Amino acid sequence: MEGAAEDPEHPTAVGFLAVSSVITMSAPFFLGKVIDVIYTNPTVDYSYNLTHLCLVLSGVFLCGAAANAVRVYLMQTSGQRIVNRLRASLFSSVLRQEVAFFDKTRTGELINRLSSDTALLGRSVTENLSDGLRAGAQASVGIGMMCFVSPNLATFVLSVVPPISILAVIYGRYLRKLTKVTQDSLAQATQLAEERIGNIRTVRAFGKEITEIEKYTSNVDHVMQLARKEAFARAGFFGATGLSGNLIVLSVLYKGGLLMGSAHMTVGELSSFLMYAFWVGLSVGGLSSFYSELMKGLGAGGRLWELLEREPALPFNEGVVLNEKSFQGALEFKNVHFAYPARPEVPIFQDFSLSIPSGSVTALVGPSGSGKSTAISLLLRLYDPVSGTISLDGRDIRQLNPVWLRSKIGTVSQEPILFSCSIAENIAYGADDPSLVTAAQVEKVACVANAAAFIRNFPQGFNTVVGEKGVLLSGPFRYRDSPALFRSGSTRGFGAPSLSGREKGQPVVGGQKQRIAIARALLKNPKILLLDEATSALDAENEYLVQQALDRLMEGRTVLIIAHRLSTIKNANMVAVLDQGKITEYGKHEELLSKPDGIYRKLMNKQSFISA
Numbered sequence: 001m002e003g004a005a006e007d008p009e010h011p012t013a014v015g016f017l018a019v020s021s022v023i024t025m026s027a028p029f030f031l032g033k034v035i036d037v038i039y040t041n042p043t044v045d046y047s048y049n050l051t052h053l054c055l056v057l058s059g060v061f062l063c064g065a066a067a068n069a070v071r072v073y074l075m076q077t078s079g080q081r082i083v084n085r086l087r088a089s090l091f092s093s094v095l096r097q098e099v100a101f102f103d104k105t106r107t108g109e110l111i112n113r114l115s116s117d118t119a120l121l122g123r124s125v126t127e128n129l130s131d132g133l134r135a136g137a138q139a140s141v142g143i144g145m146m147c148f149v150s151p152n153l154a155t156f157v158l159s160v161v162p163p164i165s166i167l168a169v170i171y172g173r174y175l176r177k178l179t180k181v182t183q184d185s186l187a188q189a190t191q192l193a194e195e196r197i198g199n200i201r202t203v204r205a206f207g208k209e210i211t212e213i214e215k216y217t218s219n220v221d222h223v224m225q226l227a228r229k230e231a232f233a234r235a236g237f238f239g240a241t242g243l244s245g246n247l248i249v250l251s252v253l254y255k256g257g258l259l260m261g262s263a264h265m266t267v268g269e270l271s272s273f274l275m276y277a278f279w280v281g282l283s284v285g286g287l288s289s290f291y292s293e294l295m296k297g298l299g300a301g302g303r304l305w306e307l308l309e310r311e312p313a314l315p316f317n318e319g320v321v322l323n324e325k326s327f328q329g330a331l332e333f334k335n336v337h338f339a340y341p342a343r344p345e346v347p348i349f350q351d352f353s354l355s356i357p358s359g360s361v362t363a364l365v366g367p368s369g370s371g372k373s374t375a376i377s378l379l380l381r382l383y384d385p386v387s388g389t390i391s392l393d394g395r396d397i398r399q400l401n402p403v404w405l406r407s408k409i410g411t412v413s414q415e416p417i418l419f420s421c422s423i424a425e426n427i428a429y430g431a432d433d434p435s436l437v438t439a440a441q442v443e444k445v446a447c448v449a450n451a452a453a454f455i456r457n458f459p460q461g462f463n464t465v466v467g468e469k470g471v472l473l474s475g476p477f478r479y480r481d482s483p484a485l486f487r488s489g490s491t492r493g494f495g496a497p498s499l500s501g502r503e504k505g506q507p508v509v510g511g512q513k514q515r516i517a518i519a520r521a522l523l524k525n526p527k528i529l530l531l532d533e534a535t536s537a538l539d540a541e542n543e544y545l546v547q548q549a550l551d552r553l554m555e556g557r558t559v560l561i562i563a564h565r566l567s568t569i570k571n572a573n574m575v576a577v578l579d580q581g582k583i584t585e586y587g588k589h590e591e592l593l594s595k596p597d598g599i600y601r602k603l604m605n606k607q608s609f610i611s612a
C-alpha cells in the first residue's frame with residue numbers, strides 16, 4: 001500500500017520482526033541443548049554449566065520478547081496512521097463526487113466504506129502483514145530446523161502436510177463465500193436501521209414502530225442463522241485440525257521414541273524437534289488467518305480503490321472565473337432538455353427556455369412535480385442538461401468553475417437544512433471562511449433576518465445547539481405536502497422533502513429555521529438567489545417576519561423564486577409557468593390571469609396559493 005510504503009515505522013518494525021523471529025526460532029534448538037546437558041551430565045558440576053546456559057538464554061529471550069512488543073506497537077500505530085490517511089482521502093473523494101452519484105449510492109454504504117473497510121484494509125497491510133511475515137518466516141525456519149535436527153522424522157511429519165492443505169483450501173473457499181453472504185445481509189440490516197432511525201418522525205407518525213422492529217429483528221435473525229452456519233463450519237475445521245495436530249504429535253513421539261531406542265536421536269533432539277513441530281503448527285495457523293485477513297483486506301481495498309480513484313462526472317473546482325467587477329448575475333436557460341441520470345427515460349425538461357435578467361425577481365410556478373426544484377438544481381450545476389445551455393452573464397455555466405459559480409448563488413429551501421452545531425456556527429456557514437466571521441456580523445445578519453429576537457430568547461442565545469437537521473427549531477408544517485418516502489433507488493434533488501417537520505396537531509409557531517437560513521444567505525451575500533418558498537402558512541406574525549426577512553434578502557439580487565404565496569407572485573417582476581417540461585406562459589400576474597384559457601389561470605383556480 002502507498003501509505004505503508006511511506007511509513008517510516010515500517011522498516012523499523014520489520015527489523016524488530018526479524019530480531020524477535022530469529023530469537024524465537026533459535027529457542028527450541030538451545031532448549032534441546034539444555035535438555036541434553038541435563039541428561040548427559042548427571043554428575044555434580046553440570047549445574048554450573050546449566051545455570052550459565054539458562055541465564056544467557058533468559059537474557060536472549062527477554063530481548064526477543066522486547067523486540068516483539070516494539071514490533072506490535074509500531075505496527076499498531078502505523079496501522080492507525082494508514083487508516084486515518086485513507087479515511088481523509090476517501091472522505092475528500094466522496095465529497096467531490098457529483099450529486100447524481102449520491103442519487104445512486106446509499107449513504108450507509110459510503111459510511112461503511114469510511115469506517116469499516118478502511119479499518120479492515122489498514123489492519124490487513126500492517127499488523128496482519130507483519131504477523132503473516134512472522135508466521136511465514138517461522139514456518140520456513142521451523143521446517144528447516146526440523147530437517148536439520150532429524151531428516152528422518154521430518155520427512156515422516158511433512159508427508160501429512162499436502163492432504164491437510166487441500167482440506168484447508170476447500171474449507172477456506174467455503175468460509176469466504178459464507179462470510180460474504182453474512183456481511184451482505186448484515187449490511188442490509190444496518191441500512192434498514194439507519195434509515196428508520198434517521199426517519200423516526202415518519203415512522204412514529206405512521207405508528208410503524210412495531211412493524212419496523214419486527215422487520216429489523218427478522219433481518220438480524222437471518223444474520224444469526226448465517227453466523228450459526230459459519231460457526232458450525234469453523235468449529236468443524238478447528239476440531240479436525242486440533243485432532244490431526246494431536247495425532248501428528250503422538251506419531252512423532254512414537255517414531256521419535258523408536259529412533260531414540262535405536263540411538264539415532266537424543267532426548268534433547270527429540271524435544272527440539274517437537275518444539276519446532278509445535279511452532280510450525282502455530283505458524284501455519286497464523287498463516288491461514290493471515291491469508292483470510294488479507295483476502296478480506298484486498299476485498300475492502302478493491303472497493304475503496306474504486307471510490308478513491310473515481311473521477312467525478314462533473315468537475316469539482318476547475319473552470320473559468322468571471323470578472324467580479326463586471327459580474328451582473330443574469331441567468332438564462334436556452335432549449336434545455338433534461339432527465340435525471342438515475343431515471344434517464346423520464347424527461348423532466350423538454351425545450352425549457354427562460355431568461356432571468358440581472359437584478360430582477362422571477363416567480364416560477366407550476367404543478368407539483370413539474371420540475372421547479374429541478375430548475376434550481378440545474379442552476380447550481382448539481383446536474384448538467386442533456387442538451388441546451390444554461391448561461392450566466394451569457395457564459396455557459398459548464399465553462400465556469402462550479403465552486404465559484406455556487407459562491408455567487410444563495411439558496412433558501414422550503415425546509416432548510418441546518419447542521420448539528422450552534423446557531424452562530426450555522427449562520428457563519430454561509431461565509432467563505434467561517435472562522436473569520438465575528439459575533440457582531442452574525443448578530444447583524446440575524447437582526448436583518450428577523451431571527452435575533454427569538455435566538456436571544458433561547459437560554460444559550462447564539463450558542464444554542466440545534467439538533468440533528470435542526471429538529472430543535474420550529475419549521476413549517478409539511479406533512480400535508482411532502483410525505484417522507486423511503487428510498488427506492490433515488491433521492492430527490494434540491495428541496496428534498498425533509499423529515500423534520502412537526503408532529504401533527506402541534507401548533508405551528510413558525511419559520512425559525514427559515515429565518516436562520518435567510519441569515520446564513522445574507523452573510524453569504526450572493527448576487528443570485530434561488531428560493532423555494534415554504535408551502536405552508538405560518539401564523540400571521542411569523543408570516544410577516546419571514547416575508548420581511550425574505551424581502552430584505554432579495555433586495556438588489558437576481559432572484560428565481562419557486563412561489564407559493566400570492567403576494568410573492570404579485571411582487572415579482574415576472575411570472576413563469578412551468579408545465580410539461582417547458583415554460584408555457586410568461587408575463588406579469590395580471591397579464592397571465594387575464595388569458596381566459598391560460599394554464600396560469602387554471603393553476604390559480606386549482607391550486608391553493610397562500611394569500612398572505
Ligand SMILES: Nc1ncnc2c1ncn2[C@@H]1O[C@H](COP(=O)(O)OP(=O)(O)OP(=O)(O)O)[C@@H](O)[C@H]1O
Nearest residue numbers: 103340342368369370371372373374490491492493
Ligand atoms: N434526484 C432525482 N432523481 C430522479 N428523479 C427525480 C430526482 N429529483 C426529482 N425527481 C423527479 O423529477 C420530477 C420533478 O421534480 P421536482 O422536485 O423538480 O418538482 P417540483 O415541481 O419542484 O415539485 P414540488 O412542487 O412538489 O416540490 C419529479 O417527478 C421527481 O420525482
